Amino acid sequence: xxxxxxxxxxIGSRMGNSDTPKQYLExxxxxxxxxxxxxxFVNDKIDEIIVLCPKAWVAHTQDLVKKHLPxxxxxxxxxxxxxxNGTLENAIDFIEKNYETxxxxxxxxxxxxxxxxxxxxxxxxxxxxxxxxxCDTVIxxxxxxxxxxxxxxxxxxxxxxxxxxxxxxxxFRLKELAxxxxxxxxxxxxxxxxxxxxxxxxNKDVFMVQGEVFNIKITYPYDLKVAHTLLGTAD
Numbered sequence: 001x002x003x004x005x006x007x008x009x010x011i012g013s014r015m016g017n018s019d020t021p022k023q024y025l026e027x028x029x030x031x032x033x034x035x036x037x038x039x040x041f042v043n044d045k046i047d048e049i050i051v052l053c054p055k056a057w058v059a060h061t062q063d064l065v066k067k068h069l070p071x072x073x074x075x076x077x078x079x080x081x082x083x084x085n086g087t088l089e090n091a092i093d094f095i096e097k098n099y100e101t102x103x104x105x106x107x108x109x110x111x112x113x114x115x116x117x118x119x120x121x122x123x124x125x126x127x128x129x130x131x132x133x134x135c136d137t138v139i140x141x142x143x144x145x146x147x148x149x150x151x152x153x154x155x156x157x158x159x160x161x162x163x164x165x166x167x168x169x170x171x172f173r174l175k176e177l178a179x180x181x182x183x184x185x186x187x188x189x190x191x192x193x194x195x196x197x198x199x200x201x202x203n204k205d206v207f208m209v210q211g212e213v214f215n216i217k218i219t220y221p222y223d224l225k226v227a228h229t230l231l232g233t234a235d
Contacts, residue, residue, distance in 0.1 A: 008112035009080035035115035052080035129171035
């Protein structure tokens, strides 16, 4: 089976004065999170969808699913964790407790606030996860990347031709992901908030799937304006 895990745990602290988490802000005629879930709902490669959100927003998210999405593919809403790693662990635990899994079971993890992913990206993630065990969605860096060790002075400027910007989805064979996570110490879990980086430090290969420039993450008010433009709903 192939599961989509939509991570909707953010509280939108960088979205300005809004008290509503950014994934629940309106984009066109429906909330951002609904646009994202829809992409997985209509994709034939995805068998079931798990949405992980703040505990206080579970009932509201369930209501949104009932309102905007037809019956058909199963969508389950559960509480996420206190961190991204915690949310990832909750997704894995839920799947392992409720379904029979094997080495071919795939989990496609995606940010709820990236509503413009494409079906190509989803399908290439599933294929790469099955073949390689882990993959990340990336685009080539267009700006020069500057590294600073102290936040004040430039330490080094890496070769831009070898730099990429990470997006989501990040996808994995579920059992391999569970094994890698269980190998982490508590200190490692506290500092490693990216599942693909976890694979990297454990010397496991992570395949790169080509993303899209428009697969943006809605984080700031400006991003929401861009999203309205992409959707054709800008004033």
